[in-house]
Amino acid sequence: MGEKPRKLLVLYASQTGNALDAAERIGREAERRGCSASIVSTDEFDSSSLPHEEAVVFVVSTTGQGDSPDSFKAFWRFLLQRNLGNCWLQRVRYAVFGLGDSGYQKYNFVAKKLDKRLSDLGATTIIEKGLGDDQHPSGYEGTLDPWMLSLWSTLYQINPKYFPKGPDVKISQDEVIDQPKYRILYHKREKLDPNLLAESDIIQRARGMSPGKLFKEKSKPDCFLKMTRNEVLTKAGSTKDVRHFEFQFVSSTIEYEVGDVVELLPSQNSSSIDAFIERCDLDPESFITVGPRETENNGVNEEMITELPIKLKTFIELTMDVTSASPRRYFFEVMSFYATAEHEKERLLYFASPEGRDDLYNYNQKERRSILEVLEDFPSVQIPFEWLVQLVPPLKARAFSISSSLLAHPAQVHLTVSIVSWITPYKRTRKGLCSSWLASLTPEQG
Ligand SMILES: Cc1cc2nc3c(=O)[nH]c(=O)nc-3n(C[C@H](O)[C@H](O)[C@H](O)COP(=O)(O)OP(=O)(O)OC[C@H]3O[C@@H](n4cnc5c(N)ncnc54)[C@H](O)[C@@H]3O)c2cc1C
Numbered sequence: 001m002g003e004k005p006r007k008l009l010v011l012y013a014s015q016t017g018n019a020l021d022a023a024e025r026i027g028r029e030a031e032r033r034g035c036s037a038s039i040v041s042t043d044e045f046d047s048s049s050l051p052h053e054e055a056v057v058f059v060v061s062t063t064g065q066g067d068s069p070d071s072f073k074a075f076w077r078f079l080l081q082r083n084l085g086n087c088w089l090q091r092v093r094y095a096v097f098g099l100g101d102s103g104y105q106k107y108n109f110v111a112k113k114l115d116k117r118l119s120d121l122g123a124t125t126i127i128e129k130g131l132g133d134d135q136h137p138s139g140y141e142g143t144l145d146p147w148m149l150s151l152w153s154t155l156y157q158i159n160p161k162y163f164p165k166g167p168d169v170k171i172s173q174d175e176v177i178d179q180p181k182y183r184i185l186y187h188k189r190e191k192l193d194p195n196l197l198a199e200s201d202i203i204q205r206a207r208g209m210s211p212g213k214l215f216k217e218k219s220k221p222d223c224f225l226k227m228t229r230n231e232v233l234t235k236a237g238s239t240k241d242v243r244h245f246e247f248q249f250v251s252s253t254i255e256y257e258v259g260d261v262v263e264l265l266p267s268q269n270s271s272s273i274d275a276f277i278e279r280c281d282l283d284p285e286s287f288i289t290v291g292p293r294e295t296e297n298n299g300v301n302e303e304m305i306t307e308l309p310i311k312l313k314t315f316i317e318l319t320m321d322v323t324s325a326s327p328r329r330y331f332f333e334v335m336s337f338y339a340t341a342e343h344e345k346e347r348l349l350y351f352a353s354p355e356g357r358d359d360l361y362n363y364n365q366k367e368r369r370s371i372l373e374v375l376e377d378f379p380s381v382q383i384p385f386e387w388l389v390q391l392v393p394p395l396k397a398r399a400f401s402i403s404s405s406l407l408a409h410p411a412q413v414h415l416t417v418s419i420v421s422w423i424t425p426y427k428r429t430r431k432g433l434c435s436s437w438l439a440s441l442t443p444e445q446g
């Protein structure tokens, strides 16, 4: 008796954001059951303190050909040190959830090797590792849902203090949904420095403020390119559209080798951005800064938000994928809270429930429904901008292998790109955001 309630540490390593989503979901579900949880990336965690943790959930993806995410590498090097010994983690209980794709030869390789190493270092597993698979009809969530239920009940059996009211008693939705993680400050235009209005460094400013943490961990150089050639390589009438693109460096030339990867930030359709802004009743001309919401634990105040204000429309264009990526399940849950029409609320709650997972998959992921389309399907929902900033998928840069050499083509970059387009089960034509945007550009216009 008199023992303190237990805490859970969720350590994640993600390359493109899925493991972060999964880690946040695990943290959220634990907190709803009364167990507080910290969610930390492996590169922000002091690895030497791992033996002092009581229960740790690892959420790690596999990338490349069985490689670990960049944010995992230093943590993994630390764990591999020989001097740690097989009792180093003897007081630690752990569970591993991996994200992978069984189409790859080294399926969930990182989760498997982490699980083995933790066990070799003396840690005790809470439940058998879970392996999320992109090939599963419901994606990694198909495995995550049942895996989490088993995690909660086993933790409860180990020590009921994890869930004082039992592993199945959940805090009501209303208490959770009034707490977005971000807050928006609106700035008076008259008080702004005119230099800000000129919008220099606009991409860095917008993306530096965005909750999409992944933007910040990139240490690669940024540059501007101007398209100088857009040539179709495939024959007329072919079902495929593959193109040769040539670009000229606008800013100073960045050194590269043939086969290096360039990441391009796609541009979203301007009229769709306007439609989203109108649908969400936002003022496109307002100037904003985005920062973490003040909580008991992090006393954020206005002075601590150092970023320079940016126009709301620009922020959306550069950081929020409203026209191409599909929302996560949590978006439907938050939408259900704000739905004022009863039938919409009911439908959204069903989508957000474990029973509705397959129908949500067919409606949302399989159809590649965008945020804008989903919002249009549920007209009674009006979500505060803070929630949209948190939940709209971050606009991601796309990788392309460089097919030119600086020796042959100084100050140029050439790419060979397959323009993505497909028909969904409901016979809707979908287009890849970045490749179709590139295909639409006219070199003469820059
Ligand atoms: C290291 C690396 C190097 C790359 N190099 C190149 C390169 O040199 N050339 C090149 O063309 N691409 C390359 N790619 C792929 C490229 O990054 C993009 O993924 C691709 O261009 C599509 O981006 P998009 O924005 O047009 O499509 P998105 O808007 O991102 O849509 C693509 C997504 O649509 C869905 N989708 C696509 N087709 C279908 C279908 N038939 N059925 C159902 N869903 C579907 C899938 O979920 C897919 O992930 C590379 C990727 C990586 C990781």
Ligand SMILES: Cc1cc2nc3c(=O)[nH]c(=O)nc-3n(C[C@H](O)[C@H](O)[C@H](O)COP(=O)(O)O)c2cc1C
Residues within 6 Å of the ligand: 013, 014, 015, 016, 017, 018, 019, 020, 061, 062, 063, 064, 065, 066, 067, 069, 099, 100, 101, 102, 104, 105, 106, 107, 108, 109, 134, 140
């Ligand atoms: C370029 C690339 C390489 C991948 N390589 C592997 C792999 O070797 N093994 C595997 O199981 N999954 C692989 N995957 C699938 C990812 O692990 C899966 O999509 C996962 O959800 C990504 O999680 P993340 O967004 O947290 O990085 C790969 C995905 C990409 C885009």
